[in-house]
Amino acid sequence: VSLGLFLLLGLALTFTPCVFPMMPILASIVAGQGKETSPTKAFWLSFVYVQGMAITYVALGVLTASAGHSLAGVFQSVWVVAIASIIFILLALSMFGFYELKLPSGLQSKLSDVSNQQTGGTFFGVAIMGLISALIVSPCMSAPLAGVLLHIADTGDYVLGGLYMYAMAMGIGIPLIIIGVSEGKFMPKAGAWMDGVKYAFGVGLLAVAITISDHLLPGPVVMVLWGLLLLMSGVYLGAFESRPENTWPKFWKGIGLFFVLYSVILFVGAAQGNTNPLKPLANNGATQMVNGTSAHANLPFVQVKSLAEINAAVKKANSQGKTVMLDLFADWCTACSELAEYTFPDPRVRKALKNTVWLQADVGDDSIPETLEIMQHFKVLGLPSVMFFNLEGKEQTTNRVIGYLTPEDYVARVHQAFK
Template identity: 45%
Template sequence: MHRLLLTLLLLLAALPPACAAGADDLLEPDKAFRFSARALDARTVEVRYGIADGYYLYRDRFRFAAEPASVALGQPQFPKGQIHEDKFFGKQETYRKEVRIRLPVEAAGAERLKLQVTSQGCADLGVCYVPQVQSADLRLASLGGSRSSILRESEPFASSPERVTAASDDVRFAGVLESGRLWLVIAVFFGAGLLLTFTPCVLPMIPILSGIIVGEGRKVTRRRAALVSLAYVLGMAVTYTAIGIAAAFSGNLLTAALQNTWVLGAFAAVFVGLALSMFGFYELRLPSSWQARLTAASNRLGGGDWGAVVLMGALSAAIVSPCVAAPLAGALLYIGQTRDALLGGTALFSMAIGMGVPLVLVGVSEGALLPRSGPWMHAVRQFFGVLLLAVAIWIVTPVIPAAVQMLLWAGVLVGSGVFLGALEPIPQGASGWRRLSKAVGVLALLAGAAQGVGALSGARDPVRPLAGLFAQSPEAPLRFETVKTLADLDARLKTADKAVMLDFYADWCVSCKEMERFTFSDPQVHARLGEMTLLRADVTANSAEDKALLKRYRLFGPPGIVFFDAGGREIEGLRVIGYQSPEKFIRSLDLAFALGD
């Protein structure tokens, strides 16, 4: 009995500290109720609150005011809320998770207004906040025909630039995270990861994993190939998540620091070494003592050591895939604003696993299809040796001149063509496989010759090596003015007399080069860009000035495009994150012209 009484007394003594701990865990008002506002058109403003879990806002506590005095606000349009039984105020209509309120505006010719919103909310712990006052400076769109015609093509509730174009995909993904629904976050980001697998920032991982599995040799089985693939993907996913969370808290994409000559060169050298081991050069040319060491190292990197496979996946995520796509940008934006590393990290991990699923499928299929021994296995190893050489060239592409890239591709292609028998006659009675091998060899030889001729003739595009020889009337290249600091940018924006496009670019960003090669070169896009002031922030060096430019516009890395009106003010909600096709980019430009005049 005495022991029971003592236990009850201890529990009662612990209650006040527990309550105090609960109060200490309360979020600050601006984090519990995240405020934002935007002008949907010249007569409508939308106010939005992202509400943290365990918190709610009262419907009848909202108050709205606007400046200047010539601006009149109409009756707010509230969505339907939830009825909450309040012990002090009785039944109250409240909002959880999110609330969007629309305000009719009569601006009387004013182009800008200052909106002031008063709100009040409480926490489920029983603590209510004092009324909070927040404000936003908004630019009202004109009622010009060009803009309205464009906006009519969009959804009824999504008639702002933020919803019309893919430029705000990062905001949409951040909105998914703000919903707080774990199953939705996992599903959406897993699906986004599946789609990202087929982008140039991730595709090089397929031959890397394939080379590791082929390096298993005779001991490879479907089960072992699956385990090797899972180990590789796990290393990739954990690293991707860790780097993403660190980038969100620091404001910088840490993989950008790895995009330099020494790191990329060392990583490429690893793949060259693996490729040479696939070709058997170690056995033919190196002393036995060196051969044993290199063979052991190759085996460890080829899957014999699980830790080495995980490490290779981690290095691939950090070095091969440094670009920022919309899902990644959305997750980083959410983590950076809310400091919710758990939910944001879950999203990043789900996206990385989605990126890894096709890799696992490729690995398992190789484990089932690869021959165990004999001439076929020798040929397969040499094939993946060529792929590993291609990956090595791909890795160092950002830090070597285009002409050198083309000559390297020429060497790999010509060598592959010769190896496949392109210059040898087909013997009598040759099999169909032998004839196919020669045909592929001839194609590789011709492609390599085209790369070499193009490089020597002044071409600088490996995708179109002979374009310069046959072009009749090449278009004048787009003229980008380089801005190196915030001061340079501000000075240039002050003198702008037309719409401005600021392009964040880096030599190591594959998606940036995609935009240049496929989107900016499109005739319609090229013509529209000629009507704008084009600025470029080259953040290749990842210097302090580069980081400051990225931080101002809440970007974590390239590619990213920000638009400004003729007065040098940013057009809110209209951004391009990641690669956009010419068709989508033209829609972004149409909005930039409509809103930037």
């Protein structure tokens, strides 16, 4: 699923002013071969160009993931989350045209000169041109690219990081291959619609900034931020423009008016002290945020701090004829907060776990030896990680929960683990 999302992201990036210049470059490479160029050769020239481009992105993904794995402790800091949110906001502003991010003109000219010296007819030369083209346009894509790299750094998995970036590169490359095979006949015309794509990325980056920092802020403040984002999106979609005559402007104005209306509902809900953007007018004020973590007085968690304590608790629970659920979380983890906020308190979840002992370990700081031992023993790939142990004390590894699940999906997972 994740690889598919990165592929779709690459497809979307193709139609930005950043990647669009690659299209005529590739079309000219193929067209320059003369009339004798067969569709098969045109395809392979285009494919090799895209693979050269992909090398750049895969290298970025692997290097970022490697650094992210070694710097996992640094990314736990509240200050790092706050700085990352600010970076996303600044990158979003560049998408809205407040300023432009690009390589220094001198360095960009040198890269262009090297690219122009390559021979388009050779596969090696085409690959080099693809690699250099990616270097030239990457700074222009720095806003969405930085968001992807920050996510990869958080995973700390260099294999997955490389695959993510390759999927994104292939997403960018699919339209380029079509353009190359058609020798530019199918190349869309540049226009104002490309600015709309950039604006959409800007909104997406702001949404990411809110998402990664929402566990650091009071719920009503998060509601206000979502409301402001929807209000701004509605304005950009033309909610307050004069009556449009064409069909598409009317459609986008309708979407914009809906966003504006929902933003007002979010503002009202925030004023009432509500915290759920999906249920802005529901009276959920009973759930409060304390030090960035959901506080549910009735959650029956038993806190454990070491692998020895976990083993002892599992053994004790089994002797009483009970199964065990172990929740590994961190205060900085957004999905952990969502589980505590929406899933664990749900009556259906509690009913499914009525014969289960709830264990919880804060593994947010892997510089602590006991925490590192837990992470290594269970081979934790991401947080939250929730594990289920049967009556024999064995973890049901195929049913481990990584990330957020809705109450419905969580109950289904519990039933699978303890069937």
